[in-house]
Amino acid sequence: MGLTLDFLALSPYAGELARGLVTTVVLTVVTTLSGLMLAIVVAYLKVHAATWVRRILGGYVELTRNTPFIVQLFFIFFGLPAFGIKIDAITAAFLAMTLNLAAYTAEILRAGIEATGRGQLEAARTLGMSKLQSYRHVVLVPAFARIYPALTSQCIIVMLGSAVVSQISVFDLTFAANFIQSRNFRSFEAYLLVTLVYLLLAVGMRQLFLLVGRRLFAFRQGGLA
Amino acid sequence: MIEFTLWDIVRNLLLAARWTIVLSLIAFIGGASLGLLFTVLRLSGNRLLKVMIGIYVDVFQGTPLLMQLFLAYFGTAALGFNVSAWAAASIALTLFTSAFLCDIWRGCLEAVPRGQWHASRVLGMDYLQTMRHVILPQALRLSVPPTVGFSVQVIKGTALASVIGFVELTKAGTMLNNATFAPFTIFALVALIYFALCYPLSRYSRYLERRLYDAGMR
Structure with a gap:
């Protein structure tokens, strides 16, 4: 039996594909931002907070890094309602992706923070910078510049991993592909097209991060690998 | 309806975890073999091969593993082969693993300073001798920690095989959940079993990395 590909069979479903693409992009953008913010807090506390706080956060980071994302997602979506916390699929997806990205990024960021010499912070304080100012300009921003390539990869991994949220019926790109193939049985074409879209998203994200990084960290020549 | 005790749930999950381990081993061994082949081909100096392997790596790193599984x-099936979930999961995970390992190992080979190539040539060694006596021993040492670290990604990756109907740990979890309606307990246990598999490997990888770092090689 020969293979006959019919990509035109997908054209009536352009609307579903667009809807899926929008969901994937929005989920990625929102969780990248929220994940980063949470990661900064976690990384800061993991370096500076009391021992018991560090222990708890260490547990969160290790648990997240050593279990599959799909299990984390199922745990949040199916498991939390057992406690009376009822959340819809998109919120669960958002929560799981944020917690996942934050755990990985906090660990990357912590290494970046710890690479800052103590003397630099003291020097900034001597120059009259406030505690917050010196932390921001001397520790946080250089740490971000240092870890930026790793951060880029991590955000792309989370975007690709978001394909899994289709399993709790979030209408993302993968869900759109599943939907289409259940209607017209053109599974190969649907999955191939959507895979290509993911690839373009990944390439696009890398370029975007590169552009933003060049602007943000222009002061660090050669700081970006 | 059958009543499930906690022990029933744990026992069933542990039985299913066997298949997670088997699939991980298949993917890791298959992926390492294929990755090694690609690494060697990449070094062969053929430009076309190099570009093609580069594209292969980028495609597998730039698309979701879930999509790779669906396509496999x-x-x-669309090509006319009737492939079981077993075969599809093994193929997809092997290809996925090979792409990442090939990339990791290329990094390790490139991490050996170029000057050593020149020095070996000056000493009269040919390409193969240089590779065997100078470059490979160092690259191999460098490659162990990230390779062990990546095995964690492989184990976690096998969880996605549940989506195409392969009954491993995650799929067993969802099936048990449908039968018992105890999602909190079940998915916590599932996560715990994955953790028990992955955490020792993560720790070991970090330990190896630190030892390498302390030895002054990086």
């Missing part, structure tokens, strides 16, 4: 499962 439904794509082969």
Whole structure:
């Protein structure tokens, strides 16, 4: 039996594909931002907070890094309602992706923070910078510049991993592909097209991060690998 | 309805975890073999091969593993082959693993300073001798920690095989959940079993990395 590909069979479903693409992009953008913010807090506390706080956060980071994302997602979506916390699929997806990205990024960021010499912070304080100012300009921003390539990869991994949220019926790109193939049985074409879209998203994200990084960290020549 | 005790749940999950381990081993061994082949081909100096392997690596790193699984499962069916979930999951995870390991190992080979190539040539060694006596021993040492670290990604990756109907740990979890309606307990246990598999490997990888770092090689 020969293979006959019919990509035109997908054209009536352009609307579903667009809807899926929008969901994937929005989920990625929102969780990248929220994940980063949470990661900064976690990384800061993991370096500076009391021992018991560090222990708890260490547990969160290790648990997240050593279990599959799909299990984390199922745990949040199916498991939390057992406690009376009822959340819809998109919120669960958002929560799981944020917690996942934050755990990985906090660990990357912590290494970046710890690479800052103590003397630099003291020097900034001597120059009259406030505690917050010196932390921001001397520790946080250089740490971000240092870890930026790793951060880029991590955000792309989370975007690709978001394909899994289709399993709790979030209408993302993968869900759109599943939907289409259940209607017209053109599974190969649907999955191939959507895979290509993911690839373009990944390439696009890398370029975007590169552009933003060049602007943000222009002061660090050669700081970006 | 059958009543499930906690022990029933744990026992069933542990039985299913066997298949997670088997699939991980298949993917890791298959992926390492294929990755090694690609690494060697990349070094062969053939420009076309190099570009093609580069594209292969980028495609597998730039697309979701879930899509790779779907394509392996439904794509082969569209080609007229009737492939089991076992075969599809093994193929997809092997290819996925090979792409990442090939990339990791290329990094390790490139991490050996170029000057050593020149020095070996000056000493009269040919390409193969240099590779065997100078470059490979160092690259191998460098490659162990990230390779062990990546095995964690492989184990976690096998969880996605549940989506195409392969009954491993995650799928067993969802099936048990449908039967018992105890999602909190079940998915916590599932996560715990994955953690028990992955955490020792993560720790070991970090330990190896630190030892390498302390030895002054990086």
